[in-house]
Amino acid sequence: MMKWNTLKYLFKEGIVGLWKNRVMALASAGTIILCLLILGMSYSLGTNIDYILKQIETKFGITSYVKEGTNENKILELRAKIAGVPHVQEVRYISKEAALSSFKEGMKDNAIFEDFTKDNPLPASFEIIVDSVEFQDQVVKELGKMPELETRYLEKETDIFIKINDTINYISWAISGALIIVGLLLMTNTIKLTVYIRRKEINIMKYIGATDQFIRLPFLIEGVVIGTISALTAIIIIVVSYSWLSNILVTELIGLLNGVTFRPIGDIMQRLIPVCMIIGSGIGFIGSGTAIRKHLKV
Amino acid sequence: MIYLQHVSKTYSNGAIGLNSTNLSIEKGEFVFITGNSGSGKSTLLRLLLKEIEPSHGKIIINNRDITKLKRKQIPYLRRDIGVVFQDFRLLPTKTVYENVAFAMQIVGATNREIRKNVPIILGLVGLARKARCYPEELSGGEQQRTALARAIINNSPILIADEPTGNLDPATSWEIMNCLQDINKRGVTIVMATHEREIVNTLKKRVIEITNGSVTKDMHEGGYDDEMEYSQVFV
Numbered sequence: 001m002m003k004w005n006t007l008k009y010l011f012k013e014g015i016v017g018l019w020k021n022r023v024m025a026l027a028s029a030g031t032i033i034l035c036l037l038i039l040g041m042s043y044s045l046g047t048n049i050d051y052i053l054k055q056i057e058t059k060f061g062i063t064s065y066v067k068e069g070t071n072e073n074k075i076l077e078l079r080a081k082i083a084g085v086p087h088v089q090e091v092r093y094i095s096k097e098a099a100l101s102s103f104k105e106g107m108k109d110n111a112i113f114e115d116f117t118k119d120n121p122l123p124a125s126f127e128i129i130v131d132s133v134e135f136q137d138q139v140v141k142e143l144g145k146m147p148e149l150e151t152r153y154l155e156k157e158t159d160i161f162i163k164i165n166d167t168i169n170y171i172s173w174a175i176s177g178a179l180i181i182v183g184l185l186l187m188t189n190t191i192k193l194t195v196y197i198r199r200k201e202i203n204i205m206k207y208i209g210a211t212d213q214f215i216r217l218p219f220l221i222e223g224v225v226i227g228t229i230s231a232l233t234a235i236i237i238i239v240v241s242y243s244w245l246s247n248i249l250v251t252e253l254i255g256l257l258n259g260v261t262f263r264p265i266g267d268i269m270q271r272l273i274p275v276c277m278i279i280g281s282g283i284g285f286i287g288s289g290t291a292i293r294k295h296l297k298v
Numbered sequence: 299m300i301y302l303q304h305v306s307k308t309y310s311n312g313a314i315g316l317n318s319t320n321l322s323i324e325k326g327e328f329v330f331i332t333g334n335s336g337s338g339k340s341t342l343l344r345l346l347l348k349e350i351e352p353s354h355g356k357i358i359i360n361n362r363d364i365t366k367l368k369r370k371q372i373p374y375l376r377r378d379i380g381v382v383f384q385d386f387r388l389l390p391t392k393t394v395y396e397n398v399a400f401a402m403q404i405v406g407a408t409n410r411e412i413r414k415n416v417p418i419i420l421g422l423v424g425l426a427r428k429a430r431c432y433p434e435e436l437s438g439g440e441q442q443r444t445a446l447a448r449a450i451i452n453n454s455p456i457l458i459a460d461e462p463t464g465n466l467d468p469a470t471s472w473e474i475m476n477c478l479q480d481i482n483k484r485g486v487t488i489v490m491a492t493h494e495r496e497i498v499n500t501l502k503k504r505v506i507e508i509t510n511g512s513v514t515k516d517m518h519e520g521g522y523d524d525e526m527e528y529s530q531v532f533v
């Protein structure tokens with residue numbers, strides 16, 4: 001076990017080494033920052049697409065079809081029941097007739113549908129708006145418990161959105177995974193170069209009886225400090241640019257987006273800060289560790 | 299203190315470094331290892347430091363067979379052996395003081411011990427005024443004296459020197475030799491490989507000559523080329 005005094009010395013050595021090898025340290029830091037920035041970007045993008053789609057989904061609302069043969073009283077009862085489900089903001093009843101007329105509206109010039117008036121095949125339905133995106137699933141689950149209803153909250157359009165969303169999620173995870181690996185490789189290589197430049201020093205240390213631990217620790221500390229500083233830098237850049245960009249987009253695209261908002265920065269950072277810190281310091285630690293291993297075998 | 303028993307070293311490319319060598323060096327001795335370039339002097343010293351492994355034989359230092367040491371134990375062997383080289387091998391990013399203090403940090407010395415001992419040793423090798431200099435700001439002789447200070451700061455009983463004067467002019471070489479003699483007088487066993495006839499001939503220490511990996515001469519109070527001088531007398 002190392003003495004406290006020795007640990008203190010090696011910690012200081014790590015920090016001093018950082019300064020003395022600042023060019024290489026900057027190169028390593030740049031690599032990690034870039035890696036984390038792209039990671040943060042793809043995460044922000046992915047999570048926002050998710051968030052915005054959820055908002056659009058909410059606008060589409062949940063549709064619960066009333067099974068054929070349910071009587072008026074039961075329908076009123078159902079309506080009250082639905083309105084009583086927590087987080088339901090609005091319930092609209094669309095009768096068979098209303099459904100047909102709005103259907104005809106969409107098919108104005110098509111005379112064939114005139115026949116439907118006699119024998120209306122369209123079901124009555126409730127349209128339900130949820131007060132906040134994240135409770136959508138919960139409300140759907142409650143509605144599912146009512147046997148008279150057949151609930152679909154994904155119209156065809158949202159189905160497609162969901163598919164796109166899944167694809168984007170999948171791609172952004174793949175990109176993130178690849179980035180972590182690339183970052184690790186780049187970092188290892190940069191540190192390898194540092195270690196290579198300093199291999200003579202390592203050799204000298206071995207000659208005068210330094211243990212592997214003693215030689216390795218300052219390098220590890222260097223790596224972790226580089227990683228942590230890089231993570232902090234990346235986080236600051238992401239916070240600043242995200243706030244700036246989402247502000248601009250919201251004001252510029254206000255008509256187009258129609259009240260759709262971006263995920264608040266706090267939400268994003270809650271996930272991104274620990275992820276960046278862990279990946280940053282992890283890359284630094286593993287990178288240094290792997291890079292120095294070969295040179296310790298003297 | 300140092301014993302070699304039938305030690306051979308053949309490098310992986312087939313080159314013979316040392317050939318079934320027997321040797322014993324006692325505590326407090328000052329030994330020159332001489333021989334032509336490529337004869338195996340550095341090989342012998344590197345074996346003592348366990349930088350390379352012998353192909354055959356036993357190497358006993360301080361009553362321990364070092365060929366049996368595990369990798370983890372090597373640093374502790376090296377703490378018993380101070381080393382200096384032709385190319386000084388100082389840490390370039392540390393000052394003279396820090397280079398010497400580094401050796402004490404390795405063995406876990408306290409800050410108080412370091413602050414007390416480093417200036418004493420630097421005084422001993424005549425570098426008190428250069429303590430804050432970096433190696434590149436020093437002359438070759440000063441760099442080698444720094445290396446000497448580092449080699450003796452932990453009171454290692456053995457000092458190994460591979461051509462410590464190889465890069466120095468004659469006057470500076472003598473400064474280093476005087477330092478080494480002082481160190482030897484304090485009881486440190488010194489094994490020094492060298493090419494320098496004048497030094498060997500003047501100091502009259504034990505001389506071990508190696509030729510093509512074998513010990514061909516081992517004389518107390520010897521000279522560099524005793525045989526040649528001997529034959530010259532008779533011509």
Ligand SMILES: Nc1ncnc2c1ncn2[C@@H]1O[C@H](COP(=O)(O)OP(=O)(O)OP(=O)(O)O)[C@@H](O)[C@H]1O
Nearest residue numbers: 309311313314315334335336337338339340341342
């Ligand atoms: N790492 C190595 N790999 C292969 N052969 C080596 C290695 N080191 C030394 N040799 C060979 O071993 C022999 C002895 O070399 P060594 O370095 O011990 O000589 P030396 O007496 O120190 O020479 P010099 O006076 O030039 O320093 C030489 O033939 C050399 O070529």
Ligand SMILES: [Mg+2]
Nearest residue numbers: 339340341460
């Ligand atoms: Mg040599």
